[in-house]
Amino acid sequence: MDPFESIKQTFFQECDELLTDAEQGLLAMEAGDADGETINAVFRAVHSVKGGAGAFGLEDLIRFAHVFETVMDDLRSGKMELTDEVAKTLLRAIDVLADHVAAARDGGAVDEGRSAPILSEMKALIGGEGLDDDDLGGDEDFGFVPMTVAIEGDDAPAFDPPALDESPAAFEPMADLAAEPASGARVWRIGFAPKSEMYAKANESGLVLRELARLGEMDVKLDADALPPLDQLSAETAYLHWTVLLTTEADEATIREVFEFVEDDCVLTIEPADGQASPPPPSSDLSDDALAAASADAPLDIAALLARVAGEAPTSEAAREPASAPEPPADLDVAALIAKAQAPIAPAAPKVEAAPVAKAAPPAGSSQAITPTATIRVDLDRVDRLINAVGELVIQQAMLSQQVMESGLARSSNVALGLEDLELLTREIQDSVMAIRAQPVKSVFQRMPRLAREVADMTGKRVKLVMEGEGTEVDKTVIERLTDPITHMLRNAIDHGLEDPEGRIAAGKPAEGVVRLRALHRGGRIVIELQDDGRGINRPRVRGIAVERGLISEDAVLSDEEIDNLIFQPGFSTAETISDISGRGVGMDVVRRSIQGLGGRITISSEPGKGSKFTMSLPLTLAVLDGMVVTAAEQTLVAPLSAIIESLTPRAEDVHFVGGKDAVIRIRETFVPLIDVGVALGFRETALPPGQGVAVLVESEGGGKAALLVEAIQGQRQVVIKSLEANYQQIDGIAAATILGDGRVALILDVDALVTTQHRRKPAPRAEKRMAG
Amino acid sequence: MPAAVTIKTLIVDDQQTMRSLIRTSLHALGITQTREAPDGEEALRNLLSAPVNLVITDFNMPKLDGLGLLRAIRAHGPTSKTAVIMLTGRADRELVQRAVQFGVNNYLVKPFTTQTLKEKIEAVFGPLT
Structure with missing residues (x-):
C-alpha cells in the first residue's frame, strides 16, 4: 500500500479513538463533573482530528472540526461558560464530527441537514470569530526568525563554541554601503551582543545575521575585543558582538522580529544609523550554563529533572524577563504536570526527591495518576490455539482424575492429593486464558450514548442514558454479538418505553426520561440490564394483540409476567404506528434469538407507569458450556443448561398422543411436545414407554418449548466445546461435541434444531398455546 | 551545511498519524535517523538514554506537553543544546511566543508540507545536503 x-488508514483508526475520548469527555462535561484537563482532552482530540484532516486535505472535516475546536478553545480558556445547552450542542456536534470522519473515510457525504444547523449553532456560540475560510490550515508566518543550530558530524548533539564560530563567513560583507539607498530605504545601526544563554539554547549568531541580511544590504562589523587569550578562553562564554549597518525598507519592528527567538538572550539595539548608541558589552552571565553543567553529572532521573525544572522555572523566568513574561496559565503549570507524571515515571524515586515534588503539586485528588496498563497485541489465532490447548488440558486432567479414582487409590494418597492440586491449577489456568479473550463491554456501551441522542431527536423525547459497569469483561465473541441486541433494546426503550415530555409531566415525572444500561457479573455469567422509567408494558394491549395475532387463545389465563414476555414472540409489535426506529415489530423476537444464540436468556419485568427492565444473562465465554449431562439410548449427551427450564418425571397419564402418534405432555395445564431424544437422533426406533425416563423442559431459541425425554440425568457439568463440523461433519440436532472426564465423546444437543424439527413435522399444537382445561 | 542523514531526530506527538506523516516527510528529506515518542515524558526518557540533534514536538499532549518537554530539555545540561521545532495549530500565536521564551528554535504550523518542513529545518541547521 502507498x-x-x-x-491515512491509521488516521481514521485514530479518529475513532479520538472521537470516543472526546465523547466521553463531553459526557462528563454534560454531567457537570469535568475539570480543566477533561475539557483540554476534548480540545486535544478535536484538534488532532483537524490536524490529521488537514494533512490529508479533507476539507469538510477540517471546516467542521475547526469550528468545534474553536468552541473548545473558548471553553478551555474560560472565555465561554460551560452551560447545559453548550454541552448538549457539543454532544450533537461530536456525532456530526463522527459522520464527517466516516464520510471522509468511506467517500460519502454528510447529511447537510444535520451538519449545517449544528455548525451554525457552534458559530453562534463563538460569535463567528476567527472563522474565515483562509483561517484554516496553511502556514502562517508569525514573522520571526528561527533560532539556528550547528551540527557536527555524527555525534549528537554537537555544538559549536560560539567564539570559534566560523559561520559568519557565510555572508560576505556587503561592500556597497556607499551606494544610494533605494527610495524609502533607511540605514539602521543594529547592535547584537549574544549572551551565553543564546548559544545554550542551540542558536547560532551567524544564521540570525544571515536572516537579517535578507532584509536588505548590510555591513557587518565584528567586535572581538572581549576575546581573551586562548588559555583563558571558556567555550561556554559569549565573547563576540556585532554591529550591523543595514540598509532596508523594513521598519524597526520587522528588524526586531528577526531577533524574536533570541531577543531575550542577547543585548539588542536598533536605531537609525545617525544615532549614537554603540553596542553594549556582551554579557558574561553564566547562570544557565552553570546549571546545565551541574546537571550534566546528575543521574538520568527524569523525575528529579522534572522536579528541578519545576523548581527552577519561576526564578529563571523572572530573571529572563521580569516584567513582560506572562505567567503560564494553570493548565500549563509544569509542577502540576510533573505531579501527574510522577507516578508512572519513577515509582521508586527516593523520598528525598519525591518530597519537593509533592509540595509543588496542586491539591491532591486532581493529580491522582493512573498508571497506564502495559499491553501487547497478540494475534487472535494464537490466543485461540492456547485456549484450545487448555481445553485439552482440562479434559486430560479430568480423565486422569477419574482413572485414579477408579484404580482404587485412597483419597488421601499422595497421587490423589497431587491431582487435586493439579485440578485447581488447571482451573486457574483455564480462567486466566479465558481472561485473555475477555474484553470490557465498554466497546459496545460506548456506541450507545450517540444512539440514544439520535433516537431521542427523532422521536422528540428527552432521555438521559446512564451507563454502569462498562468495565465488566466478557469474551470477545460475546461482545461482538452483543451490539445488535443492545442497540435494538435501547431503541425500543426510548421509542416505546418512554413517554414524550408532555406525557411524562402529565404523569408527574420529570420531562427527561432515564434509561439505565448496566453490566455486571453474577454467578459466572454476565448480566446486562436495560431499565427505563417509562410507561411500562401495557398489558391489556399486549394481551389484545397476542389474541388478535393468534399467539394465545382468548380465554387463556396468563400471569403478568407471561403477558410481558409475549413481546418476545415472533411478529409481535406494540407500536401503534410502525416507526423507522424500532423496526417492524421483529425487534424483541430478534433480540431474544440472538441472546439465546449466545447461550443466554432474556427476561423482562415491568411495572405499569413506572417502567420496564430487561435482563439479559449471558455466558462469559463461548468456549465452555454449562451443560446437563443426560443419557439417552445408552448414549451420553449434553444439553445446554441455558436452554433448560426444568426437569420432571412424566406420569403416564400426562402423556397424550396427537393423531395417535406425536406425543405431547401436559405440564401444569400446558401441553408441550414430548420429544424422545433417542428416537429424534436415530439411536433407536421406538420411544420410551410413557411414564419412563425423565423429561427435560427446554425452550428453544425460536421461543418454542418442548420436553426432551431421556433415560436419566447424570448431572450438571462445565464442558469444553469441540466443533463437530471441524472434526467430523454437521449433524442435525447436534450442536457440537465434548470430551468427558472418562474420555468418552459426548454430543451436545442442538435444542433449537430438535424443537424446530419436531414443529415442522407436527404443526400443532403451538407450544405457547394454552389449552382449556 | 549538515548532511540530512546525520541529523538524528526525535518525533514527539500523541497522534500516530502525525508521527507517521512527519517521519515520512523526514525520510523524504533524507533524514532517516528518526525515533518517535507519544508524549513529552516518553520523549524525555528517550532523549536521556540517547541524545538527538533535533526534536520535533507537538504542543498539546497528555502527561508532559511540548512546552514542558522544551523546558526540561533546556534545563538538562546534556540535552540543553538540542534543537527543538514545535508543532502548532493555527490559533497558537500565544503559544509560539511562550515557546520562544523557553528557547524553541522554530515552529511548524499544522498541516504542513514536506517543503515547509524542509524550510523550517534548514532555517535551524542551514541548507541540507
Whole structure:
C-alpha cells in the first residue's frame, strides 16, 4: 500500500479513538463533573482530528472540526461558560464530527441537514470569530526568525563554541554601503551582543545575521575585543558582538522580529544609523550554563529533572524577563504536570526527591495518576490455539482424575492429593486464558450514548442514558454479538418505553426520561440490564394483540409476567404506528434469538407507569458450556443448561398422543411436545414407554418449548466445546461435541434444531398455546 | 551545511498519524535517523538514554506537553543544546511566543508540507545536503 494511504488508514483508526475520548469527555462535561484537563482532552482530540484532516486535505472535516475546536478553545480558556445547552450542542456536534470522519473515510457525504444547523449553532456560540475560510490550515508566518543550530558530524548533539564560530563567513560583507539607498530605504545601526544563554539554547549568531541580511544590504562589523587569550578562553562564554549597518525598507519592528527567538538572550539595539548608541558589552552571565553543567553529572532521573525544572522555572523566568513574561496559565503549570507524571515515571524515586515534588503539586485528588496498563497485541489465532490447548488440558486432567479414582487409590494418597492440586491449577489456568479473550463491554456501551441522542431527536423525547459497569469483561465473541441486541433494546426503550415530555409531566415525572444500561457479573455469567422509567408494558394491549395475532387463545389465563414476555414472540409489535426506529415489530423476537444464540436468556419485568427492565444473562465465554449431562439410548449427551427450564418425571397419564402418534405432555395445564431424544437422533426406533425416563423442559431459541425425554440425568457439568463440523461433519440436532472426564465423546444437543424439527413435522399444537382445561 | 542523514531526530506527538506523516516527510528529506515518542515524558526518557540533534514536538499532549518537554530539555545540561521545532495549530500565536521564551528554535504550523518542513529545518541547521 502507498505509505500515505496507509497513514491515512491509521488516521481514521485514530479518529475513532479520538472521537470516543472526546465523547466521553463531553459526557462528563454534560454531567457537570469535568475539570480543566477533561475539557483540554476534548480540545486535544478535536484538534488532532483537524490536524490529521488537514494533512490529508479533507476539507469538510477540517471546516467542521475547526469550528468545534474553536468552541473548545473558548471553553478551555474560560472565555465561554460551560452551560447545559453548550454541552448538549457539543454532544450533537461530536456525532456530526463522527459522520464527517466516516464520510471522509468511506467517500460519502454528510447529511447537510444535520451538519449545517449544528455548525451554525457552534458559530453562534463563538460569535463567528476567527472563522474565515483562509483561517484554516496553511502556514502562517508569525514573522520571526528561527533560532539556528550547528551540527557536527555524527555525534549528537554537537555544538559549536560560539567564539570559534566560523559561520559568519557565510555572508560576505556587503561592500556597497556607499551606494544610494533605494527610495524609502533607511540605514539602521543594529547592535547584537549574544549572551551565553543564546548559544545554550542551540542558536547560532551567524544564521540570525544571515536572516537579517535578507532584509536588505548590510555591513557587518565584528567586535572581538572581549576575546581573551586562548588559555583563558571558556567555550561556554559569549565573547563576540556585532554591529550591523543595514540598509532596508523594513521598519524597526520587522528588524526586531528577526531577533524574536533570541531577543531575550542577547543585548539588542536598533536605531537609525545617525544615532549614537554603540553596542553594549556582551554579557558574561553564566547562570544557565552553570546549571546545565551541574546537571550534566546528575543521574538520568527524569523525575528529579522534572522536579528541578519545576523548581527552577519561576526564578529563571523572572530573571529572563521580569516584567513582560506572562505567567503560564494553570493548565500549563509544569509542577502540576510533573505531579501527574510522577507516578508512572519513577515509582521508586527516593523520598528525598519525591518530597519537593509533592509540595509543588496542586491539591491532591486532581493529580491522582493512573498508571497506564502495559499491553501487547497478540494475534487472535494464537490466543485461540492456547485456549484450545487448555481445553485439552482440562479434559486430560479430568480423565486422569477419574482413572485414579477408579484404580482404587485412597483419597488421601499422595497421587490423589497431587491431582487435586493439579485440578485447581488447571482451573486457574483455564480462567486466566479465558481472561485473555475477555474484553470490557465498554466497546459496545460506548456506541450507545450517540444512539440514544439520535433516537431521542427523532422521536422528540428527552432521555438521559446512564451507563454502569462498562468495565465488566466478557469474551470477545460475546461482545461482538452483543451490539445488535443492545442497540435494538435501547431503541425500543426510548421509542416505546418512554413517554414524550408532555406525557411524562402529565404523569408527574420529570420531562427527561432515564434509561439505565448496566453490566455486571453474577454467578459466572454476565448480566446486562436495560431499565427505563417509562410507561411500562401495557398489558391489556399486549394481551389484545397476542389474541388478535393468534399467539394465545382468548380465554387463556396468563400471569403478568407471561403477558410481558409475549413481546418476545415472533411478529409481535406494540407500536401503534410502525416507526423507522424500532423496526417492524421483529425487534424483541430478534433480540431474544440472538441472546439465546449466545447461550443466554432474556427476561423482562415491568411495572405499569413506572417502567420496564430487561435482563439479559449471558455466558462469559463461548468456549465452555454449562451443560446437563443426560443419557439417552445408552448414549451420553449434553444439553445446554441455558436452554433448560426444568426437569420432571412424566406420569403416564400426562402423556397424550396427537393423531395417535406425536406425543405431547401436559405440564401444569400446558401441553408441550414430548420429544424422545433417542428416537429424534436415530439411536433407536421406538420411544420410551410413557411414564419412563425423565423429561427435560427446554425452550428453544425460536421461543418454542418442548420436553426432551431421556433415560436419566447424570448431572450438571462445565464442558469444553469441540466443533463437530471441524472434526467430523454437521449433524442435525447436534450442536457440537465434548470430551468427558472418562474420555468418552459426548454430543451436545442442538435444542433449537430438535424443537424446530419436531414443529415442522407436527404443526400443532403451538407450544405457547394454552389449552382449556 | 549538515548532511540530512546525520541529523538524528526525535518525533514527539500523541497522534500516530502525525508521527507517521512527519517521519515520512523526514525520510523524504533524507533524514532517516528518526525515533518517535507519544508524549513529552516518553520523549524525555528517550532523549536521556540517547541524545538527538533535533526534536520535533507537538504542543498539546497528555502527561508532559511540548512546552514542558522544551523546558526540561533546556534545563538538562546534556540535552540543553538540542534543537527543538514545535508543532502548532493555527490559533497558537500565544503559544509560539511562550515557546520562544523557553528557547524553541522554530515552529511548524499544522498541516504542513514536506517543503515547509524542509524550510523550517534548514532555517535551524542551514541548507541540507
